[in-house]
Each structure stands twice: as C-alpha cells, then as structure tokens.
Amino acid sequence: MAIDREHKKRLFALASLPVLVVVAVLINAARNIDDYRHRIEADISKSDAALDYAGATWSLSQIRLIGDGRDTEVRFPGEMRLIIVRLSATAIEQIGEGWGQCEVGLVDGTGRRWLPLDVVLSHDISRDLAPADEPLDGCGITSLNPPAPGATTIVEEKFVVPESAVASLSLRLSVGPLRPAAIAFPLGLDHS
Amino acid sequence: MRHVMRILAIVFAALVLAALQSTTPPYAMLTGPIRTAGHQSDTVASATLSLAIEDISNARTIEYEHFGKAMKLETSGVWVVIDARLQAFRQTMPIRAATLVGASGRCYRQSERAAGAPDSLAAKTLQPGLPTTGIFIFELPEDETTDMTLVVSEQYDPQLQDEVSVKLDPLVAAPQDQLDLGLNGD
Secondary structure: OHHHHHHHHHHHHHHHHHHHHHHHHHHHHHHHHHHHHOOOOOEEEEOOOOEEEOOEEEEEEEEEEEEEOOOOOOEOOOOEEEEEEEEEEEEOOOOOOOOOOOEEEEEOOOOOEEOOOOHHHHHHHHHHHOOOOOOOOOHHHHOOOOOOOOOEEEEEEEEEEEHHHHHHOEEEEEOHHHOOEEEEEEOOOOOO | OHHHHHHHHHHHHHHHHHHHHHHOOOHHHHOOOEEEEEEOOOEEEOOOEEEEEEEEEEEEEEEEEEOOEEEEEEEEEEEEEEEEEEEEOOEOEEOOEEEEEOOOOOEEEOOOOOOOOOOEHHHOEEEOOEOEEEEEEEEEOHHHHHOEEEEEEOOOOOOOOEEEEEEEOOOOOOOEEEEEEEEEOO
C-alpha cells in the first residue's frame, strides 16, 4: 500500500514538470511583454489644444520652420528643414521622477520618426538664433528638475526633417513610467 | 528486467537531452544582427537603412585641414577611403559602426586617427527622407585590400537590428601617395 502511494507521488512529480516548465515560460513571456510595452507608444492621446499627462498640462507654445527663407533668411540645401518646437508644461501635481526616460519625436503619417538633435548642437543653434538668450533645455534635461505644482516650464526640441514631410508631422511625447501611453500634437505646418 | 528498462530509459532521456542541447541555436545567434548583403554596384537596402558605394580611394597619406590646422596622416599600410550614400527609412539613426573585413577575414573598424576628417559619416546622423553622403576611413595592411567587405550598422555588435554589408571590388590601382580630403570645422 505504502509502495503504491510512493509510486503515485513520483508519477505526480514527473507529470508536474511539463506544467511547471509551461508556467515558467508564460511568466517570462509576460515579463518580456510588459518590458516591451514600456518601450513603445501604443496608446496615444491626440489634441490640437492642451493635454494632461504625467502630472502636467502640456500644450504647444511655439513652432518654427527654418530653412526655406521665411522664418529667417537661412536657406538649407534641398529638402532639409529645421523645426523648433516649444512645449509648455504646467505641473498639476508633484512630478518627482515621473518624467524619467522622457522621449520626444516627430512622427509623420507613414510612421517615420525623427528624433531631436543632441544637446550640444541644439544649444549651438539656439545661440546662433538668439545670442542674448539662454538656450532652453529639452525634455531629457528638464525631467531631472521638473516644475513644482502650479509652475510652468518650457521644453524646446529641434528636429531636422525633409520638407515633404512637414505638412503631416505630429509631435509625440512619452515618459517611461506611463508608456505605452503617450500624447501627440499635430504641428499643422503648411509648407506650401 | 525492471532495472534494465530503467537504465534504458535514463540513457534514452540523456540522448534526447544531448540532441536538444546540440541543436539549440546559441543566444547570440537568436538575437544577432538582421543581415542584408549586396555588391558594390548595388544599393543595398534593409528595412531600416540603405547603403550605396559611390567611390573608393586608397592612399599612403591622407591630408585634411581641421579647425585651421593642417593634418597629415601617414601609415605603414594603406588608407582606404570609401565614399558612401546612406539613407534611413524609419527613424533617425546614427551610423556608429562601420567595419571593413579584409582578405584574411580580419575586421578593421574606422580609424580613430582620422576621426576629425571632413565629411566623416561617423559624425553624422541619418534622418528619414534625407539621404546623406560622406566617407568612411580605414587603415589596414595593403594585402588586405584584394578582397574587402564593408559592414555597416547603427552600433557595433547589433542585436536584432539591421546590418548591411557590401562586397567591394578588389582595389587594382596602386595607392596614391597623398589624398587630400579637404577642410573640416571651418
């Protein structure tokens, strides 16, 4: 009788192995999927006005298109254009580290994505355009020192884009803790 | 008889496990680069970038001006300067990794001695919709230039990212004594 019980225990232990392997794979897959979701922007809120996101109310405060000779006299070769975007963010709660891994990009209708210029080049351009003014920081640097509740900060990012894409561009912003949620503002630039 | 069956079962299980282990692809292969290959006369395009070779030069000495300072770089081997045209399709991307695989199979990364050369692609960032031209500069033994392949990717040792390689025509002409790359930083 005791031998029969021991035999059943061994069979049960053996039969549980495939189940445990499947459970382990599923748990690992779920973790990977969760990690992946925090790296993509899939749930996008779009508006022409203001949007609440990551403890602040965000809106576009200025857009400049440079390179075709209209905003400034500068003319860039071929299709190359420079877009400077300023975002206004008014904190509605304590942000703390809530803006960590902030990502900003311009996206066109086909899904192409343009990332901001690096800090050094961005500040060089700012000094060329307005020598008397202190260059504004981008989203990454601002995330280290976000505004206090009720205060407003301006975030500036610069992008190099082809002229043919200008009309369909939207600015997209997301932060690490809230991804895949993101916000988007159509730039509404008419390059004609 | 029961013991024999048990031993056979253990041996069978060991064989199955050994077979599984020996046929499992290594992790580095599973997560390695997504390769696209072509020839020098083609524009080689992957899902995220394309590469076209416009010209190749080789020289004993390269010269250029860097922030007003004349630079003259000599080598006991040969400088290989590749003019290329790159385009990103989906997203802004730097091209930090360019490797020249020589005739012996050895890999040569871009020369850091010539990092300040004008129009260097290592210092540029590709923007979708804006094709970019520039040069890759390599320093390698002359006997390596009989059979070369240029391998380009966003970063070295890419994982699940595109890697474009172009088989280059053998360099038949003898290296120039000097190659002037022009100005930079002005």
